[in-house]
Amino acid sequence: xxxxxxxxxxxxxxxxxxxxxxxxxxxxxxxxxxxxxxxxxxxxxxxxxxxxxxxxxxxxxxxxxxxxxxxxxxxxxxxxxxxxxxxxxxxxxxxxxxxxxxxxxxxxxxxxxxxxxxxxxxxxxxxxxxxxxxxxxxxxxxxxxxxxxxxxxxxxxxxxxxxxxxxxxxxxxxxxxxxxxxxxxxxxxxxxxxxxxxxxxxxxxxxxxxxxxxxxxxxxx
Ligand code: 5RP
Numbered sequence: 001x002x003x004x005x006x007x008x009x010x011x012x013x014x015x016x017x018x019x020x021x022x023x024x025x026x027x028x029x030x031x032x033x034x035x036x037x038x039x040x041x042x043x044x045x046x047x048x049x050x051x052x053x054x055x056x057x058x059x060x061x062x063x064x065x066x067x068x069x070x071x072x073x074x075x076x077x078x079x080x081x082x083x084x085x086x087x088x089x090x091x092x093x094x095x096x097x098x099x100x101x102x103x104x105x106x107x108x109x110x111x112x113x114x115x116x117x118x119x120x121x122x123x124x125x126x127x128x129x130x131x132x133x134x135x136x137x138x139x140x141x142x143x144x145x146x147x148x149x150x151x152x153x154x155x156x157x158x159x160x161x162x163x164x165x166x167x168x169x170x171x172x173x174x175x176x177x178x179x180x181x182x183x184x185x186x187x188x189x190x191x192x193x194x195x196x197x198x199x200x201x202x203x204x205x206x207x208x209x210x211x212x213x214x215x216x217x218x219x220x221x
Pocket of ligand 1: 097
């Protein structure tokens, strides 16, 4: 947790007065929200929009002014975690089930700052099962078509129930036995399947990657 905190605190320092900021989801993003809240308490003026109900709840509770994405013309930066980061800065996201809003918010941001600990750095994506958000309607067909792309797709469950995203969809966690060789191509092929809302591959989106360690944080170059 200390390494995640180091990355989160470094990223929170990049936020300047007057900025519109996207708040990510997950344990690392939560630490960034906390660090930002401390800066807001110290006088920093920002407007923020959240990528999940959980993050919105925390931001509200900790005093960060929230607005809906629709109220913002653009975002200056978004700070979010990731499940995997490869050497080309392609990401897997969605371990926390928020990938759709995360992708929408990140793509509306001038800068997308990714915060991770070193355990998230991989040479090839795919050891972490790729989350794919699917509509409940037709999900059995959709899962079959996901499987035809060479993965083992399983619906995510939580407390014995099918997991529902903030958008009311399911998540199919997709295991590719040999990892993901071509993330850009796979991202497009997945999203071409009817019933797929979006997937957790974030290709060409990260502007900066901050890696936390026990003793501090470094930025990838
Ligand atoms: C949520 C995400 C998270 O950013 C990702 O799962 C990393 O989480 P954590 O910071 O808890 O390791 O994509 O949908």
